[in-house]
Amino acid sequence: MELIVHHKISDLYKSLNLPIEQEMDFTIHFLPAIHSKTPFKSPVFRADYFSFVFIKEGSGKYTIDDKIFPFDSQTIYFTNPGHIKSFEIENSKDAYIITLTESFLRENVHPDIFGEFPFLLAETVPPKKMLQNDFSEFEILYKQIFKEFKKQSEYKNKILGNLFVVLLLKIKENFWLSYNPLEEGGRNSQIVKSFKILLEREFKIATSKGLTIAFQVQDYANELNLHPNYLNSVIKSKTGRTVNDWISKRTLSVAKSLLKNTTYSSKEIAYKLGFSEPTHFSRFFKKHTQISPTTFRKSNQ
Structure with a gap:
C-alpha cells in the first residue's frame, strides 16, 4: 500500500528543496523552475491547500482519488484540499502554479468564500482547455500576481487577495457560472x-x-x-x-x-x-x- 503524505504548503516547499522560513498561506511559482527535470512523478499526498495551475505550454496528468485527468497546453485546472492526489508532468515549458490556503481565501479574498465561489467545493475538477485569446486574459492576471508576490509590501496580501478575486471571477464566468455543489x-x-x-x-x-x-x-x-x-x-x-x-x-x-x-x-x-x-x-x-x-x-x- 502506497504511503499517503499529508502536505501543508511548507511541506511542499521542503519536498522541492525550496527555501522556507515560516508557514505560508500563498505562493506562486513558474513550474519549469521547480520541476526542471521532466518527466516528473509526484508521490501520493493529501494537500491541505488549494492549487491553481495555468499551463500555457506543457502536458501531463493528475489524479484525484480514483479519477485521472490528462492536460496539455492552454489548460487551466484547480484542486481543493482534502482529496488524495498525485500528478505527473511530461513536459513543462511555460506554466505557473498558485497554492493558497482556505485561511488566505477567507482573510484576503472573500469572507464568505464558498458562498461567493461555490465551485471551490467541486468534488472533481476536470482541466479546462481554452482558446488562445481566452487563455491570454488569464495569463495577464497570473503574471501580475507573480510580479506582486515578488515584492515586499505591507499591503502584499491585500493586493494578492484582490488580484485573486478577479482571477476567481474570471474562472467563475468562464466555467462555473451556474454550478451548484449540492447537486454533484x-x-x-x-x-x-x-x-x-x-x-x-x-x-x-x-x-x-x-x-x-x-x-x-x-x-x-x-x-x-x-x-x-x-x-x-x-x-x-x-x-x-x-x-x-x-x-x-x-x-x-x-x-x-x-x-x-x-x-x-x-x-x-x-x-x-x-x-x-x-x-x-x-x-x-x-x-x-x-x-x-x-x-x-x-x-x-
Missing part, C-alpha cells in the same frame, strides 16, 4: 459540501448579527440529521480532517479577522465565538498561533 457527487460528497456550507452560515450569523453560538459537532450533526460519529467519519475520510479540526480552523480565521478589522475586545470576541471564558479563547488562540490575541491585534494595526 455521491452521498458522502454531498455531506461534506452541506457541512461546509452550514459551517459558513453559522459563523456568518454569529459574527454579523452579534449572536453567540456554541460550535459543537453535535450541533452540526443535528442540523444535517446525522449521528455525530457518522458525520465525523465521513468528514475525516473525505477531507483528512475531523469536524472539530474544521470548526477550530474556522474559529481561528474568524477570530483573526475580528481582531484585525473590528474594535471588539478579546472578551467580546471570545463570547461571540462560543467560548465560555475569555481565558479559554486566549489559550485556544495562543495554541494555534503561538501569540496572544492582544499581541496579534497590535502587530496587525
